[in-house]
Amino acid sequence: MNIQDKLSKARLLLSRHGLRGFVVYVSRLIFFGGRGDKSCRVFLFELSTPLPTPESIQAGEGHTFRFATIEDIHTYHADPVWEIKDIDVLAFKRGDRCLLQFDGDTLVGYAWLAASPLVEITWGFHFNMPDDAVYNYKSLTAPLYRGKGFQPLRHLKLLEYVKGTGQHRLFAYVDQMNLNSLKGVKKSGYKKIGVLRCVRKQEQVRFFLKVSNDLWCKERRT
Secondary structure (H helix, E strand, O other), X not given: OOHXXXXXXXXXXXXXXXXXXXXHHHHHHHHHOOOOOOEEEEEEEEEOOOOOOHHXXXXXXXXXXXXXXXXXXXXXXXXXXXXXXXXXXXXXXXXXXXXXXXXXXXEEEEEEEXXXXXXXXXOOEEEEOOOOEEEEEEEEEOHHHOOOOXXXXXXXXXXXXXXXXXXXXXXXXXXXXXXXXXXXXXXXOOEEEEEEEEEXXXXXXXXXXXXXXXXXXXXXXX
């Protein structure tokens, strides 16, 4: 990254996250090495009480929510604007689910749930979740509907739909340098419950995990 790119990055950080966000970003870059091929640091989160605002609830009145069909997935996969990749189609066929939010016939956004309680975090490290938690990933809101707080509303709907299976928490993880996603999970009501540190040195990869006891699972997964 040349000087011009670095300056552009700095200006973007300041405009989106202010001076505090900029300082946090630079501090993590200096003390934890950011994210690269040598080291990374990932925050783990859980959500049991989504926080949609009264404004987002009001704006979402009349919207419908349902899980996608394979026909839906193929349709949105064919349109690059929805960022549904080949790997997402494969994940859906393997059992992952995608909650769709509609304003009439217009897709507002979506959020994915993993079928497996065994989640790959990074560099081949897998986290074993308890049975009452489900991994929520890959959320997107259409540009026309952004800024209305619909992501927390989708999280609320997700928990309503899965509570019948005994699951009442969503699990998520975000790289420490992804300030946009960190801001989003905080806005949704996610609480940080752990940190995963990864260090690659010569022929070894070392992982250091700290996680709250109530999200630790001793059950073996195969």
